Amino acid sequence: MNMEQSTPKGNVPVAALASGEPLTMSSREIAELVESRHDKVKQSMERLSERGIITFTPMGEKSSGGRPGTIYQVNKRDSFVVVAQLCPEFTARLVDRWQELEQEKASGGFALPQTYEQALEGLLAKVRENGALQIENRAKDAAISAMQPKVDAYEAYLSEEGVCRITDFCNKHGVKVNRPGWILRDRGLMHHKKVLATQIGLKSGILKNVLEKDGFEYIDSKGQSVEAQQAMIVRQREVSLLKMIVDAYGLTAFRNSVAFDRAKALIGSGK
Template sequence: MGQQVEFGVPVALPAMFGEALTMSSREIADLVEKRHAHVLRDIEKMIQDIDEPSFGLVDFEAQYRDAKGERRKEYRLPKDLTVTLIAGYRADLRYRVVKRLEELEGEQKHSAVLSGKQLIAAALIEANSTMEAQAKQIESMKGDVAALEQIEAMSGSLSVRPAAKVLGIPEHKLKTWLQVNRWAFRQSGKGPLQAYTDKRNVGYLDHKHGEYTKSDGEKGISITLMITPKGLTRLAKIFSKGGDE
């Protein structure tokens, strides 16, 4: 699957950097020969019909830039929801998706397993291509929580997914921690994560706002929670102590 980059920061990391295999709604649309807007609609209806309480702590929504450079919405679904989604599609189209999932699983199994220290270096390099010239400095910093303070001079803010990779923890664990410890919240328990004002004021978190087109053609405003280098440093110290502030 291709990777879209926003402001030099990967919106979604490749499968080898994640714990679970996912497939983008755009790739599904290509495989089943449907318009992406229709697949988005099918996904939203499926999630609503399943009504799984745990989905409140899972964010399947992502963004990508189209050919014109405009930000658009997509979904990145785990294998179980991908298979559930295509259940009502034609058999030959379902077969294409299943075969692609098998290919992705094979690629994931053969990917080198990165250690915690290697993962920090890889995520930082993915987060900002300009860090290539500083590779030697990053190498000496790997795994050293105190040295993460130097990241402030080397990279920009990260969305939750790549930030979790830098911290070496599952994305869902970071999202849950941010909500439980009142760093971030979801409006009325739904929607994207948003930063509490006090965390923005101290420079730990920030927001990025964008515009996207809904399935009905109307324009919508998206909010992406961003963790600043200062916030990343603070979180690294917290999780080095077991997650207690």
Template sequence: MNIQMMQTTDKTMSSREIAKLADKQHGHVIRDIELLNETLAQESLSIIGESFYTADNGQTYREFLLTKEQTIDLMTGYNRNLRIRINRRWAELEQQIAAPVVALPQDYLSALKALVMSEEAKERANAEIKQLQPKAAALDAISHSKGSTGIRETAKAVGMGQNEFVAWCTNPDKPMSARFMYRDHSGALNAYSHRIDQGFVTQKLSCFIGGDGRDRTAPKVRFTPSGVTQIAKLLQQERSRELEAV
């Protein structure tokens, strides 16, 4: 993947600061961002820009600089308390931006230009709101969820049949980083390790007695509230694209 170098004057939050807020190793946050960049590239969205910083030891290391929207995309895979801490930090960053000075137009042409610019700003704001609505809907879908859910319950929560949901999670046409589960040699469903690391799914061995009376074990996949949120958001994005293509 081609990594873009961050060259912007917009407010950003570094991957180092996110690692500190999330109580995670910076290397693990870098790994999560690289996986997120794969998904963003697949969705034809702007990927997270890479930068470099000089540490106290004089060595230069890489980091990423995230916009507010990219930060929200990343933290969706983390816990609810972290979401609040990062939201508060973004509020502090936004307060650092000085309010623009608006000059009153002195003539008819200036007034007309100001009106046109105002309407354009309103259209941009409406477009941004429309873009954020699917994310808000996805987060609200499980805002009251407690604990993890099984495959059948998760499928129901996101409005899909179980077989359709399994096919979506294991779709071989998607890159591995975009899938959630796979079938092993015996046909049993397993969770991808990177999804477990992201906090979207859990897996443990379930013991049962087989038809032959012998003890058997099989993997049992469950989806966390963060995982259901991520899936709901991805499905909403897919449906929005389908509607736009009609």
């Protein structure tokens, strides 16, 4: 199987450089080397193939804005035949390019700089890449720092309310993430289409509707302004929910047998 990579001269599909695979060259790169249109190169290759002079492997080409096209991959010998047919004066360029490809393969797919200018360009590119990465990381750190006070305040709010998120409950007890939602909806404790406790769920004492972290207001079906809320588990009733899950699903509701045994121990202790 041929794998395509890009030459150092642009996004031109070229030979596979993976160890153990034969080198090939694409019709797209040949067109660039001989400064000809890609469709003309392909037509020439098709005529040569019809005469049994060369063989090629058609491959899909990634789209660059238009419809995806097709390129032809040929081996070293056939690439010389194609170039000789198209533009014999460009044979020297083809020889140089094959030498580059063979050096890249010998070095594991990385072209070694041949001149001081190439080495300097590579160094500058690496410096720019590292600089952009540092800027991106600083921006992420700043965003996290700006959000942290809000996160801390919300966590304090949940603690005061005596509730925890369903995902936090699952992580704490090793419950698979979808099982609490299943049992709560099956028992009519939570709405089927949203994470919001029903009146039955609120009366059970297991669930409580609390303001969302990024709380906002919306207009309900009655035209009234309502603050966005979501159902969370009352910490003092976690064991009750665990019992419901164990009774309904058993071990299959837990991530492993250790979590299942721990849940049964909690249920037995009544804590």
